[in-house]
Amino acid sequence: MEFFTFLLDFILHIDKHLEEIIRDYQNWTYAILFLIIFAETGFVVTPFLPGDSLLFAMGTLIAGGNTGLSVWVMLFLLIIAAILGNSLNYRLGTYLGVKVFNEKNRILKLEYYNQSHQFFEKHGGKAIIFSRFLPIFRTIAPFVAGVAKMPFGRFTFFNVIGGVAWITSLLMAGYLLGQIPVVKANFDVVIVLIAVVTFFPAIFAALRSKFKKKAVIKEDVKV
Helix, strand or coil: CHHHHHHHHHHHCHHHHHHHHHHHHCCHHHHHHHHHHHHHHHCCCCCCCCHHHHHHHHHHHHHCCCCCCCHHHHHHHHHHHHHHHHHHHHHHHHHHCHHHCECCCCCCEHHHHHHHHHHHHHHCCHHHHHHHHCCCHHHHHHHHHHHCCCCHHHHHHHHHHHHHHHHHHHHHHHHHHCCCHHHHHCHHHHHHHHHHHHHHHHHHHHHHHHHHHHHHHHHHHHC
16 A cells, blocks of 8 residues: 555655656666666566656756756657666566456456456557557567467567657656646646546446346346
8 A cells, every 4th residue: 555655645645756766876877767667568467657757857956957867868768778677578468367366356356457458459450550559459469479479570560659759758748848837836736637548548448347237237136
């Protein structure tokens, strides 16, 4: 419980926490953020890491000019982290398969796999790109692609496009928009809005799946 409380505080006040990281670790911040992005995209058990808000907040802080960090170095390193992370997740999917998901697991819920698989089936290879912008889905989708034995060359094509698009759009959005007075004055609100907007599709999919299950159960009972 304490971990999730810390995680929520980290997301809601991510700019303050990043400022502390930059102050304490300076250029090692590149490596720390590399590892966070790599972990979120590379390990199927870490879908809770705050990629979107972290990227936007980091772009904003760099634009402020007091970090000593380069937005271009950060952009390059985080794109590499996102691509390598998805590649690792794909490999884990090919080796571990669907058996790691089950109904009792609070993190690797079977419904997450089912929702991601449906998303993957509907959109095909483009799901690897689309999922980059959807928390939980972006962590599960490359794993599902590995389980489905999607050709690695085809997966890599979509993986690179998605990784470049995701990192560039969020980091540069923070860099370009974060210093606008109204955004800067309401930064906490902006971060919450980013979290709500990006998590909404995952929440909607989970609720729809839950209602469908209830409907199926009622039909079975009637029969």
